[in-house]
Amino acid sequence: MTRRILVRSGKEPWVSISPEATLEANVLGGNCGNLLFSTGVFASLSVEGADLRSDYFQIDRVDGADRIAGGINDEFDHVVIPFANALRPSFVRSLERWSAVVERLSVPVTVVGMGAQMAMDRDAVRSDERVDRAASRFLTAVLERGASVGVRGERTAEYLATLGFGDDVIDVIGCPSLYRPDIPVRMRKQVDALTRESRVALTLRPELRDDPLLAARLGEWVDANLAEREATEYVPQDNQDLRHLLWASGLSRDSRRDLPLHPDHPLMTSEQTKFFVDELTWRTYLSDVDMVVGNRIHGAVAGVLAGVPSMTLPFDSRVSELSEFHRLPLRPLRSITKEDTPASLYAEIDVEAFNSHHGVNEAGYRAFLERNGLEHAFGVDNPTGGFTERMASFTPAPAVVPVAAGCDSPGLLDRLEYLRRLAAGPAKETVARRYPSWVKAAPALVATDTQQRLSDLEGRTGSQFRDDRRRVYSAFRRLVVPVVKRVRRS
Template identity: 30%
Template sequence: MKRVLIRSGMRPTDIYTAEDIYLKDRTGFNNGNLAYQYSIYRTLWNEDVEIDADGLSSNPNLAESINENYDLYVVPLADAFRDDFRQTLRNYTELIRRLKIPVIVTGVGLRANYEPQLEEGFSFDEDVTNFVKAVLEKSAQIGVRGQITADYLKKLGFNEDVDYRVIGCPSLYTFGRELKIRDLQLTEQSSIAINASPTSSDMAIQFLNNMIETHKDYHFIPQHLDEFHLMFAGGPDISSDTTGYPTSIEHKFYQEGRVKYFTNMPSWYDFVKEIDFSIGSRLHGNVIPTIVGTPNISFVQDARMRELAAYHGLTHITMDELKNARSIEDVLNKVDLKSAEKVQTRNFDNYLDFLDTNGLEHIYKANRNRKTAPLDTLVQAIDFPQSPCPITTLDSKKMLARIQVSTNLLEERQDFKLRYHVNRVKSQLAHLKTSSAQEQAELKKHIETHKEVNKKIETELIKTESRLQLSIAENRKINTKIKHYKGTLNRKSVKATLKIADALASLKNKVARG
């Protein structure tokens, strides 16, 4: 049986209550991460495959354990190419370099402004380059979320369709090759889901707040973990510079009990299937409605959403377009609610080609049009927790009980964090100690090797010096002979000159007498 490790905080079959999530983050701070992770599990889950979650740990010291226990490491990522993820990216780079098994990155993207200045570069360029190189040593290609990220990697020196391929976000492929979005007949009685983040624009929040004045049957679906803490325990308040964003339980969304926070995907899917319409500025807040057939519109305000909306044909409007919209009817007149259907087959086939290129076994090998999956049967047999009620909707007795539970869990959570950091430091120190011992052994070996080399060099030098001394002695002998020959030649030359002079003088006398 093949053993696969997936970067995720939980498996789709794990059952965690609200109290469990309050105690320990299993979503990576954003429960939108559950969406694309669920898709990876569903696509790879087979009876002959054992799949585990890595707990979202990027600890390089776990490399030995991973090598011993797994045959493959699958790493789905979101917008990991960003400044506040640099250290984690470095950790993954070191971890991947130490691994001896294949490592497949099934999606990663760049976080940047709507119009990113790629030519200017980013503070994390070197970290991204090192990460990509490490992954390519363990796999054939990296999957990136969109063309903006592809252009970024090209600028860093990598080759498109060789080193990386645009595959979009795997969450869009959760249920297969086809999307079917329902027709929309929006009325004031329609149920709507609204979504946003603390960094959404003022304009987006104002539009949503205005919309729910008319459409009273609404639910706000946040995704950040601190918003779950706010809903579950009543605080602490969250930070946001956006005017009108719900930062405390005093906000209308909480006071009216209209907040939903999902700790598992099956419950999220089931809830959104029953909603008539979804709108807002959260990517997966609208991807999830898309894949279950609920009409939706995304507000696109950064490069991350822009490239994914473009690749997947997600129904969306830009901030400039929203600025000129006075009502939801104006927005609906600008968009095609079924645009994602038109590119799904092409994108899905490209995604499977990417998996095949990297040698990943998946449930669509024999039939790309497959509708069901082995994971579906397991999930259907589980009674998953629904979104907990906001604390603002509880009666006084239940509210006090919730506060008591939250207080105890908060203390336990702090203890857990402390133990985690202590254990991490111990692990790092143990690794440093081991590394130091290894380095000393390598250094000793290196020194011994150099000693041998130096000894050979010294022997050669002695031989060379000896040969040099012989050469000097030979040169001296030759110089002595040369001097001797020169002296002999000089004497002979003088004698020959004198003889010639005598002969000439004798000849001159004879001529004179004659």
């Protein structure tokens, strides 16, 4: 008998969506780190007889709880909600939408990997009143339909205890992204020490608005050790980064210049900077580097999944909580100076602390799934229920590199922005076709023959391109043709 499971996620891991459509429909939920823990959940629950589907993040974004809950009750047997740092002020509206839906569901509901976002100060366990109310309502609704809630770490458990949710209903499980029955999860040092030629992948959350001194420290470290280093690979994660790499329009020239927030920063103009819109390509790419380091937790997790020594630089509870629970190598960002070279940080990494404890954490995760009535793929004869075959048979989208690398032509950048607007409608439409029938219908999108309009554009504006003819036509070949092919193929 088929068991139908709805998973909160941007897409199914084996579905290929072009980078352009990924951006316009916000498939990543703002950050490609979401790909990792949703893929982990799909892999863990892909057993014989399970039919897992994505909600394409529509429940976070669409009102109409009665209609949505009715559709879920009719079509699914279980709802699984992977959450990251959901207990934060900016996520309250989405949490309220989910609460309204869950309160109307007649099927079991399981929350996986929920976390609170707080400062590094371990005494500050309270959030604010809006988060407290939203969290209490949501967890009450979930626990009426499930045995427990899985949270990221002890810090989140301490916070929820202040709201009245004790360890009888709260299981500390870490992050589901690190539990994969389909691949070995183990770090290995391939070299004894790093050299200037060693490939180092940088994972950064450069926007630290609440702590400009910490941002300055991060910028100084990046500038001294990594920005101009030829073997540095930068893997950004946010939608604004993807927009900049695709269309040269995502970053502000008013941003600080010492971090990859400014469009002229070396890390945002190098072809060694790559953005991934699929977990598979991200993980495969990192498997060839020697080290991953930075202050983004899921950037480091991607490195661990690739088997690469990875170090986190925690700056708040999100990163520190998961790093501590999983025993990932870490150095608090406040302790980093420009003297901390990649080689010296690599020497500090103890991969065995993570490797030796991972089995204990995985056993806890398995027990949590079983407690909540979810059959899993760990330790069974067919460990993936077709997951591996699906992942092997689909063609993921290519990595995105800066489209305007080395280009300073204002005319070209204006044309790229125009092309982005042209592609936005068809790109959104390709994703909207996949949305569940019970979410609010997407606004009508005008179908456009993109190739014809681009040809018309070229003819109308030829004089504008005369001075930059070679550069413009090179950009058209690299940018426009793949866009059209992907839109039509989708």
